[in-house]
Amino acid sequence: MTFFRALREDIATARAHDPASRGSLEVFLAYSGLHAIWGYRLAHALWRSGLRLPARLVSQLVRFLTGVEIHPGATIGRRFFIDHGMGVVIGETAVIGDDVMLYHGVTLGGKAARGADRGAKRHPTLDDGVTVGAGAKVLGDITIGAWSAIGANAVVTKDAPAHSLVVGIPATFKPLSHETADAARGIHDWHI
Numbered sequence: 001m002t003f004f005r006a007l008r009e010d011i012a013t014a015r016a017h018d019p020a021s022r023g024s025l026e027v028f029l030a031y032s033g034l035h036a037i038w039g040y041r042l043a044h045a046l047w048r049s050g051l052r053l054p055a056r057l058v059s060q061l062v063r064f065l066t067g068v069e070i071h072p073g074a075t076i077g078r079r080f081f082i083d084h085g086m087g088v089v090i091g092e093t094a095v096i097g098d099d100v101m102l103y104h105g106v107t108l109g110g111k112a113a114r115g116a117d118r119g120a121k122r123h124p125t126l127d128d129g130v131t132v133g134a135g136a137k138v139l140g141d142i143t144i145g146a147w148s149a150i151g152a153n154a155v156v157t158k159d160a161p162a163h164s165l166v167v168g169i170p171a172t173f174k175p176l177s178h179e180t181a182d183a184a185r186g187i188h189d190w191h192i
Contacts, residue, residue: 148164
């Protein structure tokens with residue numbers, strides 16, 4: 001995918017999810033969540049080419065400017081959207097599928113046993129279409145199934161199957177209704 005096609009896709013994704021957006025130019029200039037994603041892509045390219053320190057420096061600069069910290073080693077799919085941005089933290093070994101949406105204050109944090117190898121997977125995997133509510137903490141090498149929704153301020157430390165509603169501290173899950181999925185994402189995109 002070309003740079004400009006990815007840019008247009010990111011802006012279209014933001015406009016689809018945010019009913020407050022009034023135009024593509026406004027989204028391009030004023031959406032810090034998108035700026036963080038674009039910064040991540042640069043840092044991730046540096047990381048993959050072996051330029052680890054420059055990648056980390058770009059990541060920290062983007063964190064300073066946007067309030068969103070995405071480790072350059074994380075793996076993030078297409079049409080990823082962070083609504084409001086501030087306070088989001090995404091760890092090094094996190095894996096995020098396509099069409100994932102996070103609200104502000106979300107942590108995709110690490111949890112590993114003492115003595116685990118450096119670089120071992122210790123952050124969560126969010127399958128395609130997962131929505132994570134404001135302030136939620138998703139911790140450890142767990143998998144949240146496709147098209148699931150995690151409620152605001154939930155603390156999630158266990159796997160959840162596809163189409164789950166994950167809520168509470170510690171979080172538990174139950175089947176997700178179409179109405180709740182639509183309300184969580186802001187648009188209707190029930191794919192599976």
